[in-house]
Amino acid sequence: xxxxxxxxxxxxxxxxxxxxxxxxxxxxVFVIWLSLTETTFGTDPVFVGLDNYRQIFGDRIFWRxxxxxxxxxxxxxxxxxxxxxxxAVALNFRFIGKGLVFSILIAPxxxxxxxxxxxxxxxxxxxxxxxxVLLKQAFxxxxxxxxxxxxxxxxxxxxxxxxxxxxxxxxxxxxxxxxPEDLKAAARVEGANEWQVFRHVTLRVIAPxxxxxxxxxxxxxxxxxxxxxxLTEGGPARMTEVxxxxxxxxxxxxxxxxxxxxxxxxxxxxxxLVASYYLYRLYKGMRNNV
Amino acid sequence: xxxxYLILGVRSIILALAVIWSAFPIFMVVSSSFxxxxxxxxxxxxxxxxxxxxxxxxxxxxxxxQFVEGLWNSLIxxxxxxxxxxxxxxxxxxxxxxFKSRWLTLSAFSMIFLRMxxxxxxTIPLFPVVNQFRLNDTHALLILLYAxxxxxxxxxxxxxxxxxxxxxxxxxAEVEGATLFQRLTRIILxxxxxxxxxxxxxxxxxxxxEYMFALIFTSSEAKxxxxxxxxxxxxxxxxxxxxxFAAASVQLAPILVFVLIVQKYIVIGLTAGAVKG
Amino acid sequence: xxxxxxxxxxxxxxxxxxxxxxxxxxxxxxxxxxTVVGHRVHQTTMTGDTGGDFAAEWANRHGAxxxxxxxxxxxxxxxxxxxxxxxxxxxxxxxxxNLYFTPEFxxxxxxxxxxxxxxxxxxxxxLPAGMLDAMTIDGKLYGIPFRHAxxxxxxxxxxxxxxxxxxxxxxxxxxxxxxxxxxxxxxxxSVFGLVLDERAPTHITDIARAQSNGDFLTPDFDLRANSPExxxxxxxxxDLFEEGVLPDNFxxxxxxxxxxxxxxxRGVMAISPFGRNRNFNNPAxxxxxxxxISIPVPASATLEGFDAAPVRTEFWAMFIPQNSANHELSWDxxxxxxxxENTIRxxxxxxxxxxxxxxxxxxxxxxxxxxxxxxxxxxxxxxPLPGWRNSARVIDIFKEEMDLLxxxxxxxxxxxxxxxxxxxxxxxx
Numbered sequence: 004x005x006x007x008x009x010x011x012x013x014x015x016x017x018x019x020x021x022x023x024x025x026x027x028x029x030x031x032v033f034v035i036w037l038s039l040t041e042t043t044f045g046t047d048p049v050f051v052g053l054d055n056y057r058q059i060f061g062d063r064i065f066w067r068x069x070x071x072x073x074x075x076x077x078x079x080x081x082x083x084x085x086x087x088x089x090x091a092v093a094l095n096f097r098f099i100g101k102g103l104v105f106s107i108l109i110a111p112x113x114x115x116x117x118x119x120x121x122x123x124x125x126x127x128x129x130x131x132x133x134x135x136v137l138l139k140q141a142f143x144x145x146x147x148x149x150x151x152x153x154x155x156x157x158x159x160x161x162x163x164x165x166x167x168x169x170x171x172x173x174x175x176x177x178x179x180x181x182x183p184e185d186l187k188a189a190a191r192v193e194g195a196n197e198w199q200v201f202r203h204v205t206l207r208v209i210a211p212x213x214x215x216x217x218x219x220x221x222x223x224x225x226x227x228x229x230x231x232x233x234l235t236e237g238g239p240a241r242m243t244e245v246x247x248x249x250x251x252x253x254x255x256x257x258x259x260x261x262x263x264x265x266x267x268x269x270x271x272x273x274x275x276l277v278a279s280y281y282l283y284r285l286y287k288g289m290r291n292n293v
Numbered sequence: 294x295x296x297x298y299l300i301l302g303v304r305s306i307i308l309a310l311a312v313i314w315s316a317f318p319i320f321m322v323v324s325s326s327f328x329x330x331x332x333x334x335x336x337x338x339x340x341x342x343x344x345x346x347x348x349x350x351x352x353x354x355x356x357x358x359q360f361v362e363g364l365w366n367s368l369i370x371x372x373x374x375x376x377x378x379x380x381x382x383x384x385x386x387x388x389x390x391x392f393k394s395r396w397l398t399l400s401a402f403s404m405i406f407l408r409m410x411x412x413x414x415x416t417i418p419l420f421p422v423v424n425q426f427r428l429n430d431t432h433a434l435l436i437l438l439y440a441x442x443x444x445x446x447x448x449x450x451x452x453x454x455x456x457x458x459x460x461x462x463x464x465x466a467e468v469e470g471a472t473l474f475q476r477l478t479r480i481i482l483x484x485x486x487x488x489x490x491x492x493x494x495x496x497x498x499x500x501x502x503e504y505m506f507a508l509i510f511t512s513s514e515a516k517x518x519x520x521x522x523x524x525x526x527x528x529x530x531x532x533x534x535x536x537x538f539a540a541a542s543v544q545l546a547p548i549l550v551f552v553l554i555v556q557k558y559i560v561i562g563l564t565a566g567a568v569k570g
Numbered sequence: 571x572x573x574x575x576x577x578x579x580x581x582x583x584x585x586x587x588x589x590x591x592x593x594x595x596x597x598x599x600x601x602x603x604x605t606v607v608g609h610r611v612h613q614t615t616m617t618g619d620t621g622g623d624f625a626a627e628w629a630n631r632h633g634a635x636x637x638x639x640x641x642x643x644x645x646x647x648x649x650x651x652x653x654x655x656x657x658x659x660x661x662x663x664x665x666x667x668n669l670y671f672t673p674e675f676x677x678x679x680x681x682x683x684x685x686x687x688x689x690x691x692x693x694x695x696x697l698p699a700g701m702l703d704a705m706t707i708d709g710k711l712y713g714i715p716f717r718h719a720x721x722x723x724x725x726x727x728x729x730x731x732x733x734x735x736x737x738x739x740x741x742x743x744x745x746x747x748x749x750x751x752x753x754x755x756x757x758x759x760s761v762f763g764l765v766l767d768e769r770a771p772t773h774i775t776d777i778a779r780a781q782s783n784g785d786f787l788t789p790d791f792d793l794r795a796n797s798p799e800x801x802x803x804x805x806x807x808x809d810l811f812e813e814g815v816l817p818d819n820f821x822x823x824x825x826x827x828x829x830x831x832x833x834x835x836r837g838v839m840a841i842s843p844f845g846r847n848r849n850f851n852n853p854a855x856x857x858x859x860x861x862x863i864s865i866p867v868p869a870s871a872t873l874e875g876f877d878a879a880p881v882r883t884e885f886w887a888m889f890i891p892q893n894s895a896n897h898e899l900s901w902d903x904x905x906x907x908x909x910x911e912n913t914i915r916x917x918x919x920x921x922x923x924x925x926x927x928x929x930x931x932x933x934x935x936x937x938x939x940x941x942x943x944x945x946x947x948x949x950x951x952x953x954p955l956p957g958w959r960n961s962a963r964v965i966d967i968f969k970e971e972m973d974l975l976x977x978x979x980x981x982x983x984x985x986x987x988x989x990x991x992x993x994x995x996x997x998x999x
Binding site for chain 2: 008009012015016018019020022024027030031033037089090093094096102104107108110111112114119125131133165168170173174176178181211212218225226247250255264266267268270274275278282285286289
Binding site: 329330331334335336337348420421424508509512513520523524526527529530531532 | 826
């Protein structure tokens with residue numbers, strides 16, 4: 004029954020594809036063209052060939068931003084994966100108030116970023132912030148992230164993990180809920196301890212979900228913007244700049260749409276490179292599965 | 294027996310830490326909404342020792358009536374985008390899970406590839422077109438936009454969850470004369486409800502808080518709550534922090550209620566999964 | 571479970587149906603609606619309680635209605651420019667800040683000279699020439715200045731009195747007092763002698779002007795980043811930062827932080843717009859309500875001809891998009907907002923009035939303690955730098971080099987030379 008249903012399949016996927024191509028696909032062709040022009044508000048685009056790409060690739064700050072993005076994205080995505088996995092496993096049993104706990108765990112993802120980041124800044128205010136005082140007294144660390152770019156990137160990563168951990172958590176928690184109890188019971192009967200049950204049963208069943216969570220989180224994290232902008236604006240001296248900020252400046256502060264489009268395309272290609280391993284795994288999974 | 298208590302203990306500690314980590318800044322936001330502006334950034338910080346006041350909420354609803362309209366618009370857009378995404382992603386996720394062809398594989402991956410383009414740049418060419426079709430400042434436009442940016446994630450999540458559902462269940466149903474639609478609603482949907490919940494939570498949170506598209510494509514009729522929040526933050530005359538935190542708390546509450554309600558379906562999934570073997 | 575699914579599907583379907591219906595039920599703006607893009611503050615100044623709603627009075631006279639589309643600052647400009655570059659727009663009047671209006675945008679907005687000649691604005695000659703010049707390209711006037719924000723020195727007199735310090739009368743004294751007032755409170759919090767909103771050239775120029783009437787970039791694009799005046803100014807800022815007179819997190823500083831510090835009594839003096847006086851003295855928000863005075867930034871004792879330093883003034887102007895309908899009606903709206911009487915009423919609603927004479931009105935003096943001081947500064951203040959396509963880029967470059975200086979990675983000379991070199995190719999022609 005699952006063969007020779009070409010028309011049914013086409014019909015079922017068409018709404019999604021129409022939406023995607025109409026709203027992202029076709030405009031993105033225009034974006035490619037835009038990246039080859041010089042244009043701002045009120046002027047007609049002038050074709051300039053690859054000048055915009057030359058401009059951004061020749062910009063020291065673009066590369067700094069690329070490096071920062073790469074570092075933060077990898078830290079954030081893997082930290083979230085590990086934390087989410089631990090929490091999802093810990094959460095996977097019945098207890099009173101579970102709904103409330105789950106809601107609280109999701110809350111950072113849903114709260115207005117501006118107000119949450121203001122609170123993080125307040126808690127980390129150099130000199131008087133609660134955490135600064137704590138770090139100073141407990142470890143003797145002078146945590147002035149407004150001066151030290153590594154600490155700045157650290158704070159950006161921390162807040163980013165705080166905001167986005169629920170993304171991975173939701174996917175993994177839902178996936179763990181699908182692991183059949185009898186499979187686990189069977190493993191236990193065969194003498195597996197809890198760790199072995201987790202490794203050989205749970206982890207195997209949720210592997211595809213982990214793959215999806217990782218890949219989409221990678222894609223979203225590459226565009227990291229709000230928390231970085233609200234925390235450091237890329238400073239000091241644009242040493243904590245990430246690509247999302249670079250793009251924002253070019254598009255929304257300089258209104259320079261040619262280089263902005265070129266930056267967008269560069270980010271897309273970079274995302275593709277970063278995600279290529281996971282895409283390959285996904286592709287293999289899709290071939291083998293059916 | 295000992296092992297069991299040990300595991301329970303470890304679980305409790307992990308969850309307690311996770312809750313503290315998640316809740317601390319949220320607590321600061323919400324508690325600040327009940328503080329006088331003087332107390333909000335006081336030093337030393339007043340975590341609990343303050344006299345609560347409702348003044349910020351009074352100010353919010355008196356000075357920013359647009360916020361209430363914004364919440365209403367956000368609700369329409371969020372529900373619309375979520376339902377649209379859920380319906381089309383379920384269909385597509387099912388097709389990608391059950392049918393196989395080179396063309397299908399290609400289209401599934403093109404969805405991911407398109408999603409890699411930063412949304413900001415798409416708005417540049419989209420704006421004139423949207424105006425041409427007079428779709429600007431409509432709920433329908435935001436619904437389409439938000440759905441478009443989340444169908445790829447939702448489709449892939451649902452595909453992954455549907456992959457886990459044994460085909461035999463459907464084959465048995467077909468023998469009994471069930472149509473494709475019946476199989477989808479009676480077998481696939483209930484058994485992939487966890488995936489559906491996950492996908493829906495993402496769309497709901499995104500649509501409810503989205504700022505950039507709403508800024509560019511709405512004016513007054515469809516102006517959503519995050520835009521009003523941004524205006525409260527706007528700095529020409531200084532930020533009214535109390536009002537901002539009150540607005541943020543009001544905006545957060547419905548999402549928490551929503552998560553509280555739908556998380557039950559993940560537990561339902563637990564039992565469904567157990568039955569299925 | 572099946573029944574819950576079904577009822578869920580049913581209720582969801584109902585909501586979808588209603589949202590689709592609502593989504594389609596859009597009514598295009600009627601011909602009598604005048605759509606204005608701006609900040610909520612602009613709306614309040616035209617419709618407030620104290621001075622009255624003169625926008626509504628205007629609308630009633632014309633049988634029209636005014637629809638305000640308000641956004642945050644970045645949003646206003648983005649939206650206005652997007653709308654103005656379409657083939658037609660429903661936006662009739664838009665507000666833009668001086669730095670955001672650049673000669674490259676001239677095609678998007680209507681030159682106002684003809685309308686002005688035909689239906690003049692009352693007492694037009696009184697409007698500050700510097701502001702009008704900034705809105706003029708090739709002899710054509712594009713924007714009518716409506717609201718200004720001019721820098722003041724805000725002084726917390728209570729803290730000064732506690733420390734036995736006097737309110738400074740020269741810029742040298744400002745620095746002395748700032749240094750003397752910097753201390754650690756008993757509860758461990760640092761109290762900073764001087765607070766600047768930002769490390770942007772717009773704000774650093776104030777220091778250069780107070781010390782030596784220096785400039786970073788003149789209206790005719792003479793770039794003076796590496797001038798002795800600018801180098802001295804940034805060196806002053808660097809010294810203050812190093813000594814802890816400026817806040818620890820000055821490298822990450824924004825307007826909101828500056829306001830909070832002053833309200834919490836953790837900043838003793840601040841250089842920021844006069845209007846900030848209201849925030850600092852608002853009893854609901856400030857621990858020092860009633861104690862913070864706003865005076866002209868005093869000029870250096872060595873600077874001849876100035877009592878008040880010629881600090882920055884920034885302003886918002888009203889524009890008419892070229893592609894909008896009914897230009898005459900839009901112009902009449904602007905004219906109405908600009909009458910002498912409505913300028914005063916707007917000021918009573920909280921506006922910084924661009925007409926100097928507005929400050930002479932007794933209603934102003936009664937309501938606004940700093941009216942006289944602001945009038946005195948407005949007479950000498952100038953825009954900090956001209957707007958052109960690259961002004962935002964230049965501000966970012968300046969801040970970047972300023973950071974390197976403050977972090978001790980460059981000297982003042984090196985940083986300013988680097989600004990000079992990097993900004994030169996970005997100047998017009």
